[in-house]
Amino acid sequence: MRAQAWMSAGTFPRLVLFDLDGTLLDSAPDMVATVNRMRATRGQAPMPLAELRPHVSKGSRAMSAAAFPELGGDVPAPMIREFLDTYEQELGRSSVLFAGVPELLDAIEADGARWGIITNKPEYLARQVMPQLGWDTRSAILLGGDTLAERKPHPLPLLHAAEQLGAAIEDCVYIGDDQRDIDAARAAGMRSVVALWGYRDEGERPDEWGADALADRPGDLVAPTFWARLR
Template sequence: MDPRFPPAVLFDLDGTLLDSAPDFVATLALMAQRHGLPVASAQVVRPVVSKGSRAMLAVAFPQLQTEAREALVPEFLDTYQGLIGQHAQLFDGVAGMLDALDAAGCVWGIVTNKPEYLARDILPQHGWQDRCAVLVGGDTLAQKKPHPLPLLHAAAAIDMAPAQCVYVGDDQRDILAAQAAAMPSVGALWGYRLADDQPLQWGADCLHDTAAALSQPAGWPQVP
């Protein structure tokens, strides 16, 4: 059988579709200036972007106690919302990949651990508000990745069985969530990873170095 695009694709956001690290580096720099703390470099922040706000605060402000960093989470989110999209850009190949999926009639959506209100701010910046069929954020449901509930919820929202969808993400918890949802998965090696991450051991159905590899049907796991 000739390779074909899957009927539906669900994507992680930060580190998969969007290189949002520059926005987060700018956010943390503003916070450092406010609090009289050293400014963290992009090299320090970038590898942990997919781990979330607390992980970024931990590497940016290691001199603070855990409780003090926890208290900064609301300020981090507010500051980030104020400059969201000013420095971020799509990863190479993402625009062409999404165009290819649209042309093939593939339904696609986003399942992210980013708060839903912040993810929704991003959609119109890239003209996705009418293209993205479903958006599930980290606070949309009672659970977030690596729990399978967000993926199962998204599949149901687009009237697809989990096995008909493919999930694409750059973090191990993305692949764990897909496995728990019985959903084929793609590991996005172009995203954010720690030096000791071992994506070959995550168990993704396939791994790709660039989003452009997913512009062709042969790049995807074949689903029923």
């Protein structure tokens, strides 16, 4: 069967695509530094990291709304621009890879498979992260939220990545920590895995998102037995 082709070629699907923030990179410390600089200019006290963390995967508008609840969710465009400009200055200062991510990427490459990143972060910001991590020469593809006409949860970025890299959809998997990631993968007809170590609200139920599998930590994805369950 074509859907099992990647299993016969190696442990991993031939193309493993990842979300960035909350999946590969713990960027929440950079994000809280950003909103706290914004709060300081307005005479407000710092926001605890734990309060912002669940909103990081939801993007700049959601983080700004969480940082300034008095806006009632109505974040003006100039504030979004301020957030992005400030974040660009904080980019990479405090963020770290989640434990097990380096070993996971090494294992994918050692297996002869490829990996890439599809994020809703603006592409110009995502590209600045890559050389900091040594990924600019390793990632097979990087697509930001403004690279194409649509972004996740639309399937276009996932379909575009597979097409650009000559990979059949059934030979790909998408891994992310937000429901939009799983919705995009399902719409693309691509296998999906929820990164449970990422960012989400307490009330969210990732077991109800319709993913093919859930992983507690990056190290789980190194085991051949994990991928055998997705045959």
